Amino acid sequence: MNNHQNSFSPPIRILATRRRRRTVSARLRSGVLEVMVPASMSVAERERWVELMRERIERQMRRKLPTDQRLAERAKRLNDRYFAGRLSWTSIGYTDTVSLWGSCTFTIGAIRVASRMKAFPDWVVDYVLMHELTHLVHSNHGPAFHEMLDRYPMAERAKGYLIAAQQLSQMQGGA
Numbered sequence: 001m002n003n004h005q006n007s008f009s010p011p012i013r014i015l016a017t018r019r020r021r022r023t024v025s026a027r028l029r030s031g032v033l034e035v036m037v038p039a040s041m042s043v044a045e046r047e048r049w050v051e052l053m054r055e056r057i058e059r060q061m062r063r064k065l066p067t068d069q070r071l072a073e074r075a076k077r078l079n080d081r082y083f084a085g086r087l088s089w090t091s092i093g094y095t096d097t098v099s100l101w102g103s104c105t106f107t108i109g110a111i112r113v114a115s116r117m118k119a120f121p122d123w124v125v126d127y128v129l130m131h132e133l134t135h136l137v138h139s140n141h142g143p144a145f146h147e148m149l150d151r152y153p154m155a156e157r158a159k160g161y162l163i164a165a166q167q168l169s170q171m172q173g174g175a
Contacts, residue, residue, distance in 0.1 A: 008054060008057065008058035008061065009054075010028065010031055010032060010033045010054075011031070011032045011033070012032070012033045012034075012035065012050055012054070013032050013033070013034045013035070014035050014037060014046055014050060015034055015035065015036045015037070016037050016038065016039040016041065016046070017036065017037075017038070017039055018038075018039045020036055020037065020038045020039070021038055022038065023038075024036065024037050024038075024041075024049045024053065025053075026053035026054075026056065026057060027057075028057055028061075033050075033053070033054060033057060035049060035050050035053050037049060067094075068092065068093035068094060071092055071093060071094065071113060071125075071129070072092045072093075074122070074125065074126060074129055075089070075092050075111065075129050075133060078126060078129055078130055078133060078152075079133060082130065082133075082151050082152065083133065083137070087133055087136050087137070088109060088136075089109040089110065089111050089133075089136065090108055090109040090110055091109070091110045091111070092110075092111040092112075092113075093111075093112060093113070094112070094113055094114070094115045094117075094118065095112040095113070095114065095115060096114075096115050097112070097114045097115075100114060101113070101114050101117060101128045101131075101162060102114060102117075102128040102129070102131060102132045103132065104132040104133075104135035104136065106135050106136055106139045109136060111129070111132045111133070112132075113125065113128055113129065113132070114128075120161070120165070121161070123154045123157070123158060124154075124158045124161050124162065126152070126154070126158075127152055127154060127155055127158030127159070127162075128158075128162075130149055130152040130155070131149055134148050134149045
């Protein structure tokens with residue numbers, strides 16, 4: 001059923017039910033791909049649907065993965081919304097850093113965001129991106145920098161989230 005190398009291949013459970021007449025659905029539950037099919041469906045047709053649903057779930061999961069590309073897309077949206085698309089950068093991506101949430105080498109336009117932020121809510125990642133994008137305009141943390149950064153509506157909430165995350169990390173023996 002699953003002969004794809006380097007692809008999503010969880011254990012599969014086919015649930016055939018008489019209540020289901022025409023539709024097929026799938027979900028990932030505790031790492032198992034459950035495919036619900038009508039009981040009247042042939043084995044060959046079930047296997048075909050299992051593969052289709054496996055591919056669909058794999059695509060959905062891939063779209064949700066935090067990647068450098070998704071980070072770049074988020075930065076572009078923030079740039080368009082808060083900077084009228086005026087900013088440009090040479091690179092943007094995740095990096096393994098312990099002490100910082102993000103960094104911007106404004107002289108060359110390189111933006112980095114801590115890999116540990118991949119698990120954070122989007123609005124917190126957006127705040128860190130806004131902070132680093134703002135450095136492309138203001139290299140320091142002066143009043144003009146903060147005035148520009150504070151245009152992000154979730155700024156105060158995100159700062160609080162980052163403070164709490166840092167304190168939790170320190171309590172657990174992290175950075």
